[in-house]
Amino acid sequence: MNYELFSLGDVTLQSGQILPGANLAYKTYGSLNADRSNAVLLPTFYTGTHIRNEMFFGPDRAINPEKHFIVSINMFGNGLSSSPSNTQAPADRGHFPLVTLSDNVTCQKALLESVFGIDKLLLVSGWSMGGCQTFQWAAQYPERVENALPFCASARTSPHNSVFLEGVKAALTADAAFMGGFYESPPETGLKAFARVYAGWAFSQTWYRERLHRALGFETAEDVLLDWEQDHLDWDANNLLAMLASWQNGDISSNDLYQNDFHKALKSIRAKTIIIACDNDLYFPPADNALEVTHIENGELRVYESPWGHCVASGENDPRFQDFLDQAITDLIG
Numbered sequence: 001m002n003y004e005l006f007s008l009g010d011v012t013l014q015s016g017q018i019l020p021g022a023n024l025a026y027k028t029y030g031s032l033n034a035d036r037s038n039a040v041l042l043p044t045f046y047t048g049t050h051i052r053n054e055m056f057f058g059p060d061r062a063i064n065p066e067k068h069f070i071v072s073i074n075m076f077g078n079g080l081s082s083s084p085s086n087t088q089a090p091a092d093r094g095h096f097p098l099v100t101l102s103d104n105v106t107c108q109k110a111l112l113e114s115v116f117g118i119d120k121l122l123l124v125s126g127w128s129m130g131g132c133q134t135f136q137w138a139a140q141y142p143e144r145v146e147n148a149l150p151f152c153a154s155a156r157t158s159p160h161n162s163v164f165l166e167g168v169k170a171a172l173t174a175d176a177a178f179m180g181g182f183y184e185s186p187p188e189t190g191l192k193a194f195a196r197v198y199a200g201w202a203f204s205q206t207w208y209r210e211r212l213h214r215a216l217g218f219e220t221a222e223d224v225l226l227d228w229e230q231d232h233l234d235w236d237a238n239n240l241l242a243m244l245a246s247w248q249n250g251d252i253s254s255n256d257l258y259q260n261d262f263h264k265a266l267k268s269i270r271a272k273t274i275i276i277a278c279d280n281d282l283y284f285p286p287a288d289n290a291l292e293v294t295h296i297e298n299g300e301l302r303v304y305e306s307p308w309g310h311c312v313a314s315g316e317n318d319p320r321f322q323d324f325l326d327q328a329i330t331d332l333i334g
Helices: 050-056 101-116 129-140 159-173 176-181 188-202 205-209 212-216 221-232 237-248 262-267 286-293 309-313 319-333
Strands: 004-012 018-029 039-043 069-073 123-127 147-151 272-278 299-304
Touching: 004 101, 018 050, 018 101, 039 050, 039 101, 039 129, 050 069, 050 123, 069 101, 101 129, 123 129, 123 319, 129 147, 129 237, 147 319, 159 188, 159 237, 176 188, 176 237, 188 221, 188 237, 188 309, 205 212, 212 221, 272 286, 272 309, 272 319, 286 299, 299 319, 309 319
Parallel strands: 039 069, 039 123, 123 147, 147 272, 272 299
Antiparallel strands: 004 018, 018 069
């Protein structure tokens, strides 16, 4: 096991439901300095783990384990932290409760305080749902976040984004083998259908039109879809839906602190904030971020142009994006 587990005990969630025997899986890189001022938090993204977060830092990167203490925390539902696939009854499988992004961030705060004595973060940053958690951190604990850099993410899941999520959810749960989340064997037809819908949104229309999938070794769009099918067969269906529910309910103002006053939540953010959007991101378009940034006092929106859409940040899909991201991080933390 190349990660640590932090035991939270029984956690009372925003919904009032209990997540029994909750655990957060995490991994650290680098060393925490004496005054604990070099801590960088990287929450994970949808279907991501701490391992895939390693593509966002390194010895020659703006986030550097030789300078920074990096804590990569796996979100609930991803199969490492508490998830439908590894949680005890009565919260196992289809009984797994809704865990919001606020719930995730509350538990992450407990981990950082209890294990490391960290009460302030130099930087919180993340891609996709990792970025949504970045927004959540900056609004929920404004005094604890010095700098925030969400990329390809939003502070509140838009209606259009939610409709997309309804589509992939319906594709998965329509498989009779899903059995309401209590399947005896993986609902493979549903998982494949989920993957095919998802792939259509992950890349832009231009990406498909110009056949940029050839850069990944796929001759046709159908080859892309077949690859995504195989990838999603490795995932537990209930885990996918648990993370999807967290995503679909994303809203930094949906809590007792802000009582659904979205603008108030945005205005509460004290961190110096750079939001990076991709002009062709179909999940989190720049227009959503443009509306958000106007309410963040120290906020800036930077739009990166690329046909890779939401997947611009994944691996080396678009090598120029790494430099764009690192420049923004350097502008925040030096």
